[in-house]
Amino acid sequence: MSEPNAGQSSARWRSAPPAFSAVLALAVAGLLAGCEKPASQAAAPPAPPVTIAQPVKRTVTDWDEFTGRFEAVEEVQVRPRVGGYVNSVEFQDGAIVHQGDLLYVIDSRPFEAVATQAEGQLSDARAKVELAKRELDRGLNLVQTSAVSEQVVDQRRQALQAAHAAEMQAEGALKAAKLNIEFTHVVAPITGRVSRHLVSPGNLVQGSDTGTSTPLTSIVTLDPIYVYFDMDEATFIKYSRLWFEGRRPSSRDTPNPVQVTLAGETKPSHDGTINFLDNRLDVSTGTLRSRAVIKNTDLSILPGQFGRVRLIGSAPYEALLIPDVAVATDQSRKIVFVVKPDDTVEARAVTLGPLDEGLRVIREGLKAEDRVIVDGIQRARVGAKVNPHPAQAPAGGKS
Known part of the structure; x- marks a missing residue:
């Protein structure tokens, strides 16, 4: 069979039914529309899940921390x-x-020999005293009959005094010899x-x-034990200001409490009180030497050890606290991620305070009703929506 020529094919296309041409045109148009659909109209991924919690509000007290070294209350070089x-x-x-x-x-034998010699000298001195007494008594009797002169009586009285002095010297020498024997132990x-x-x-x-x-x-005492630490000038000025304002007692007048954390510990294990502040700042370091006395009933602390000393640094005040893991760093700022009412994320700059029972005090930047992301920070994006879920437990223990 001979193949149709081009003219025949063109004639067939022109002679195709109108219904078939309409279906073919719709198919081509749909294909082109599918190819031109923007990628942005694809199905959006679901909002990432995050865990949120509101700040805990409670009364806290600031503690300042210093590095201290333990020293014995008493130490003797034997x-x-x-x-x-x-x-x-x-x-x-x-x-x-x-x-x-x-x-x-x-070895006490040399001192025992000296003591024996001193005893002999004391016996001799006492015998001379007795002789001097008898001679003086005899002279006093004879002077009444003018058998001896007053001068002889005076001489015998002086001889008795000299005998008493020699007796006292001999007694002192014997005591010293006995002490030396005692000191051999x-x-x-x-x-x-x-x-x-x-x-x-x-x-x-x-x-x-x-x-x-x-x-x-050498011998050192262990219970109680001292811990010495140096307070910088700025902290000392802060404490002085609080004392003038009546918001914190002075450690010079009041045994303010301290807490001590030993090396390798994560929380304080020993309690004590301040019992000494130096009378001047060290001009070379600009610090004030301070001392606290610590109970050491288990004898676990030795002189020379280091420890972290926490000293009460403020009056009690109301504060907002969040878990420390919720705080992120943005260059030089500390920020937290807050979920707004429309479930979008906002980065909020905050001013941090100290840790209190595992929670971080937030001095500025948060309100009590804010919803803070405490888990899933890495999935949050500023301005993007998230799927917030409340934490299973409150952000902190006590409220």
Whole structure:
């Protein structure tokens, strides 16, 4: 069969029924319309879900935080009062010792010999006193009969006084000798934790009478314990202003409370009170040395440790608080994301206060009725809608 030529095909197209041509035109038009539909008319994604909560309103008190170092209330460097060879060490290194406990024993034999000699000298002095008394009594009897002169009586009276003086000197020498014997037993002057022994048995130690006594060990008290910290000048001025306004008592007159957090802890574990403020600022650092006394009943704190000291810094006041995780940083600003009534997101600049029981105080920028995004911040976009859901529990504990 021969193929139709071009003229035949064109004739068939022209001779097609009108209904078929209309259907074909509608199909082509629909195809073109589908290709020209804007992408913006596609189905929009659903609004992202976020968790919201209103700020908690409650009475709070500001606390200022400082870095402190613990020191013992009492510390003693144990040194011998007398010199000699060490016979024994009577304590365990690092143990708790009580006042009066024996620590060292020094050879006492040389001092015992001196005490024996002093006893002999005292006996001789007392015998001379008795002799001088009898001679004076005899002279007083003889002077009445003019057998001796008044001059002889005066001489015998002076001899008795000299004998008494020699007796007192001998008694003092004996007491000193006995004290030296007592000092050969070195005892703990205070109750506390003792350090290691610095001198072993058999070594010669120098006493305090030589001016360079040998250190033996040291003892520190543990309960209570001091914590020293430095307060900057601006904080001191703030406290002074609050005191003048009657909104905070002065730590010089009132034992203001402190809380201490040790290294590795997330919240305060020890309580105490301020008991000392220095009388001037350190000109090299511009700080004021302060001290608090802390209870240490479990003996968990040692002198030399560091800790974070929280000092009451204001009078109680009403504040709005939100979870700290709801606060974001925008360059140098702190912001929170607030859901407006139309469920769109607004970034709100805020002024932060301290943390209080896990919540952040908001000084400026929020109202009590604001809906703050506390979870899902990464899904929120400023000006875009979100799907807010209330938090399961209030934003903070107490209201």
